[in-house]
Amino acid sequence: MSRQDIVRALIEHQGQLYSEEIGASIARDTPQELFHWLIGTLMLSARIDSGLAVASAAKLREAGLHKIDTILDADDDRLVEVLTEGGYTRYREVTTGYLKDTAAWAKEEFDGDLRVLRDRAEDADALLEALQGAKGLGQTGAAIFARETQLVWDMLYPRADGPALDAARDLGLPTEAEALRDLAGGRETFTRLIAALTRAALDGPADEVKAAA
Template sequence: MADRRGRHRAVLRALLDAHGRTYAEEAGIRLRDTPQPLYQLLVLSVLLSARIRSAAAVGAARELFDAGLRDPRRMAGATWQQRVDALGRGGYRRYDESTSTRLGDGAELILREYGGDLRRLRDAADNDAALRRLLQTVPGLGPTGADIFLREVQRVWPEVAPRLGDKALQGAHRLGLPDDEEELLRLAENADPAALSAALVRAALDKSVADELTGDDLSSG
């Protein structure tokens, strides 16, 4: 048992070292509990929730932000074609037209209902389930997108932490780790849960991540 727990810890340490970067960090979002970066994370979550490579979603988010569409007012004020063009430059071509529409509609909803500030959405929810429901009123943000947003935002919204989520648990299973959130957090020894969940999600999405971390040369200490 002790040897197995030691090996699990070694796998998690190696996973975090190699892949423990949040998707927000990868997209260049300096996440803080302020309106603009929270909105940028919401946009990224919409993009990541489609059936498309995460690299394309991250690239498309970067292109949107580089085009100045960093807050809901600018997103809503951009033309549909401007959003399509930015998404295309990021490699988000399969869903670019429908996603452009959703991003415009979502920005208008956030401006209308929350004055452009997602902290007001958070404050309107009195529990985790209500928060997930409100997030899913944003066009293009279903259960998967809400999970992505909450996994990443827990770094600045401690009231929703710690959480790993179902996709992270799938990654843990692929790595031969316990598929229990509390046990994984204990084994990770105070690791940032946002970084841990992102690393485990990468293992779920990319078999090569698991292959590189489950070889016989990993230390059990």
């Protein structure tokens, strides 16, 4: 099997974006979808199973608590209740505080539009640093946000780091973003490849990926 076969198998079988899984359509590049992805990355960056983080971020959307104003207006107990429904129990009280603080930060600093943060940043490093103004979002969370937002933000593309590169190395693929981009063949397929490699690192490669490798 060739590297191209491995890439195709990864994209086909493990290429769902985490943002898609929580219900955020970041391809639309709208303030609401980007904010939902931001709080999703906040939850994914905690020391908790990624599946529980995804389920809980999706539950917030189901409850209408993925928007800045609804989060700010919500009772803390209601936020804790929804996080609990998603299985996010370990850090639910702390995360409730983070959600409130992040919503307030996004509203006060950027009028609820994270594209303003992007436009103010001089480069990708400055953008990642600015993202860490969100309460509870450190370097890991900023990197997670960038990993999929590169689908629509030119400043971040192409980007590959973290566990995705570990999986690439294990599967015999290049570990340079540009080389992986060339194998993927396009911006969306590259973004999906990075998501797939991240899933392969965290959950193990799909059987089809193993067969291709």
